[in-house]
Amino acid sequence: MKKLLAGVDIGGTKCAVSIGVVSGDQIELLDKKKFPTPPAPEAALNRLGDLLDELLAAQPVDAEIAGIGISCGGPLDSRSGLVLSPPNLPEWREIDVVTPFRERFGTATALQNDANACALAEWQWGAGKGMDNLIFLTFGTGMGAGLILDGRLYAGTNDMAGEVGHMRMAENGPGGYGKTGSFEGFCSGGGIAHLAQLEAVKRLQRGEKPTLCPSLEQLSALDARVIGEAAQQGDELALAVMRQTGEQLGSGLALLVDILNPQCIVIGSIYGRQQSLLEPYALAKLKAEAHPRSLAACRIVPAFFGEQIGDYASLSVAQYAAAMC
Template structure:
């Protein structure tokens, strides 16, 4: 719940900026993740970075009209990668065309005189789930996005791990099979099998073969309908008991289990938090995933690791950006 009554707001305030290819948001909150203001707007990437950044500036200046400027401690930015968190650069994210080497941290610090930091959206999501959500209280945690793509944010020994040049956690690029749906530019990758786009590819190829062999598919009756298949189509049908859809889900769960086993064996985490598709379909995926984990993961490492759905849901973008400022 957002409380924008100035008298009820604590002394120290933090700003979170969430930059997305479709929507952007600016939030104002405190160290306990209480939100006091939220402004969101459509990105409209064709406007270019300068116009969009100016909109962020305008929104932040509106906060200063309501709250004492001295109370603002830090700004956190969450944005899709690639980026350079040490230099504060956004480096050509695929969902933000034209954002090439944008020195966002320098721009915001010059405008507002407030310490600013940036993390990619997977790391920011990991921070939020670790500080507030399903991974709260752990020292070693992995957060998997499992949405349109597959990426990870890693909390190791109580600290975010970004890697040498912000490529830590790019688990979607792991090759789990020699062939398969394409994700992260690689056939048979973790992202290929375990992402919205990858599941759609897998479903389309499966359905095409069945229809060409005159086999019935309840959720897609003709070849002309194949292009409309999405991951949501598959899971909706699977929840109704459709055999073809359940077969596709089983393949996804098998490779999710294999990918998780690698993370468990390498990182020995206390907790793996999985967002988006897993959160919505845990009942279908969890039993199948654990069948694989019991075969693939080191038993002692699996015993101390819990696999849980993300807790913050649709609000994770707001909390993630704020978490970057707080962490």
């Protein structure tokens, strides 16, 4: 009997369902379907269940689901299977997302926040395979961490472990996670955009006309993608932003290395795309601030799954759910 994993990804703009199969310590993504997230949770869950039925119907008759994993932004209650009104899903207030799938498909089903799910994927099949202590940093729309400690997922007392984006890195600076100068404020897509806008305003007030933003009216056009592309082409303002982001990333990494003593920190999304720009500043700051013995035991690497990490994250939760039964 062929054992399949099913993954459900619930996001603010899109939902996706996927199926995969594990062979040894490798995962193969077999199929995937996605659709825009409807406002009503019930509509989304019904659609996800229907699509999973379609994916399974296309598989050989000797295949069955070993587990279903659900990945969603927090806050959530993984033990009760409840999504607790994430900022990007305002209508999802205490929604039980586990029971509908468990009852419909009759298999082990589990829920984890997206950072934890990504950590599980990199630990089980990616850059952290075979390690006991791993940290995954999202570094995308926001900044969060998934923690694998002593060979198991650590979610904390009420699923709030790893909210590193809330750490204050400086008294002043771009805002993120509701806090000025936070880790997310410096190291996230929105944070990079905000930082670029602050830098542009400084230059404009000095009478300069930066190429990227020659007037205040163009501030809103500065986003992480624009800044990254401009930095790759040598733009001075964009490079200044990347330097600050890289240095703050290094300071944040140093805190994590000193506190948790991991073997590896895997960084997703923006870090993978802009590694050549961010890595030198981040590693220099990390070396200057982290305890050398702790740092010597730790590697800093981009996500093994790169831009596809989301596709494998929910499947990793399914594997985790099946193993816990």
